[in-house]
Amino acid sequence: MDSLERKLLRKVYVKETKKSSLKLIKWLQSTGLLRHKIKCKKCKKKMKMVASQSRDHYIWECRRKKCGRLRRSVRTESVFSQSHCSLFTWMKYIHRFAQGLHLRQVDMLQDGIAKSTATLSMMSKKLRRVCLKSLKKHQKKKKQRVGGVNVLVHIDESKFCHKRKYARGRFGNTWKRKRSWVFGILEIKSARRRPILRLVKKRNKETLVPIIKKHVKRQSLVVSDEWKAYASLSQEGYKHVRVNHSKNYVDPQTGLHTQNLERAWQTYKMQIWRMRGNRSEKTLKQHLCFIEWTHWLARTYKHGVLGRLLKDIRNNYHRSV
Ligand SMILES: [Zn+2]
Numbered sequence: 001m002d003s004l005e006r007k008l009l010r011k012v013y014v015k016e017t018k019k020s021s022l023k024l025i026k027w028l029q030s031t032g033l034l035r036h037k038i039k040c041k042k043c044k045k046k047m048k049m050v051a052s053q054s055r056d057h058y059i060w061e062c063r064r065k066k067c068g069r070l071r072r073s074v075r076t077e078s079v080f081s082q083s084h085c086s087l088f089t090w091m092k093y094i095h096r097f098a099q100g101l102h103l104r105q106v107d108m109l110q111d112g113i114a115k116s117t118a119t120l121s122m123m124s125k126k127l128r129r130v131c132l133k134s135l136k137k138h139q140k141k142k143k144q145r146v147g148g149v150n151v152l153v154h155i156d157e158s159k160f161c162h163k164r165k166y167a168r169g170r171f172g173n174t175w176k177r178k179r180s181w182v183f184g185i186l187e188i189k190s191a192r193r194r195p196i197l198r199l200v201k202k203r204n205k206e207t208l209v210p211i212i213k214k215h216v217k218r219q220s221l222v223v224s225d226e227w228k229a230y231a232s233l234s235q236e237g238y239k240h241v242r243v244n245h246s247k248n249y250v251d252p253q254t255g256l257h258t259q260n261l262e263r264a265w266q267t268y269k270m271q272i273w274r275m276r277g278n279r280s281e282k283t284l285k286q287h288l289c290f291i292e293w294t295h296w297l298a299r300t301y302k303h304g305v306l307g308r309l310l311k312d313i314r315n316n317y318h319r320s321v
Contacts, residue, residue, distance in 0.1 A: 004307055005095070012091040021057040024087055025049075025074055032314040034078050042067045049074065056087060079126060079313050085119050093123045094313075098306035100271075100294065127309070128286060131293040134312040138297060146187035146194055147220030150239070154186045155212065155224045157203045158265055160272070160284060178281070182288065183208055185215055186264050193264060194295055197288040199281065205229040209236065 011027055014020045029036040038047045040062035052059040052071075060072040075081045080090055092113045105120050114120050138144070147153045160182050181203045185196040196215050200207050208229050216222065218237035224230045226242050233240040272287045294305065301308035 002304055002306075004303055004310075008091060008095055008306070012088045012095070016086060016088055018051065018057045021087070024091070025056065025058055028087065028091075031310055032318070033310065034074060034080070035076060038072055038076055040064070040067055040070055041072075042070055047072065055084075078317050079130070083119075083122060085114060085123075089114055089119070090123065093120070094127065094309065095306065097124065097127050098298075098304075098309045100305065127313070128290055130312050130316045131298075131309070132286060132289050133316055134297060135289055135293040144196060144296070145215055145217055146185060146196065147217040147222075149219040151217075151220050152188045153216050153220045153222050154188065154264075155184065155208075155216075155222060155230070156186075156265065157181045157183050157200075157208075157227070158269070160199075160269075180281075182284075183211060184265065184268075185212065192300070195264065195268070195292060197268065197291060199285055199288065203227070203229060205232065209233075212236075212238075 007027070011020075011024050025034060028034040038060045039045065040047050043062065043064055043066065045062070045064070047060040047062045047070075049058050050061045051057060052061075054073070056074050058074050060074060060076065062070045073081065075083075075087075080087060083090070093108070096108060096113065105117050108114060108120055109117070114123070158181065159179050161179055181200050183198045183200045183203065187194040198211055200211075205228075209232065212222070212233070213236060216238070220238055221241065222233055222238045223241050223243060224233070226244055230240065230242070268291055271291060272284070297312075298305040298308040301311075303311075
């Protein structure tokens with residue numbers, strides 16, 4: 001457990017009192033999750049944080065006469081605004097979210113982290129949106145390229161079930177169960193795994209090869225199954241090895257095996273099943289993005305997944321007041 005996690009746990013797993021609230025608020029202000037100064041909307045001068053009867057036990061107040069004790073929540077312009085659960089609940093949830101493993105809602109209700117599934121869904125939705133935004137920004141800036149000379153890159157397609165919306169019939173939208181392909185690229189570089197997961201309607205050459213060319217550097221050692229869409233990869237400048245999945249895992253000539261990818265696929269699939277939601281095309285896409293966020297940005301971050309999450313929340317809600 002790193003110090004950040006320890007600090008968080010020490011502040012939230014305590015009895016909620018005025019004193020512990022102030023400690024938590026101060027800490028959240030120091031990490032940038034809550035604003036540490038707020039300007040009065042009327043006089044544009046600094047407000048003061050004072051004790052109050054409000055849910056958070058503290059509130060921002062302007063005590064200048066002409067402003068008439070104008071008040072604003074300590075949650076102003078933060079991830080916690082417009083929600084009713086306590087900051088303690090929020091931070092417990094954020095901790096669990098960063099851990100990733102114990103996200104089952106049943107467990108969290110049992111552990112008393114939140115009182116309703118609606119609260120949990122709202123929190124998870126907010127946090128997931130933060131991660132998504134952060135990944136999109138990274139993709140735009142860094143282009144998300146994997147591989148390189150002799151770097152091992154596995155590619156594969158897998159079927160995922162999801163719902164798709166159809167705008168037809170007299171009564172507008174209907175939902176249908178649909179199966180599409182998730183095309184996966186997985187870079188394996190010593191202990192690091194970096195996946196790129198894309199929802200595709202077809203798994204033909206016209207769809208898959210452009211995705212490979214966009215994300216995988218030439219000269220990479222690309223391992224795939226014998227699917228015909230991959231036939232042209234060696235002409236595209238890749239060292240392409242095809243492995244027969246059904247016969248044996250290890251290719252007798254090259255010694256390469258597909259176990260890594262199959263194991264990774266299973267993990268990703270389980271992660272997706274575990275996540276709640278109606279698993280529409282949109283939610284499936286979001287889950288794939290979230291998995292990418294975990295591997296590309298969070299696990300490699302110097303202060304770990306929790307640190308990355310706090311950083312992304314901070315950046316997402318940082319606006320000048
Ligand atoms: Zn004022």
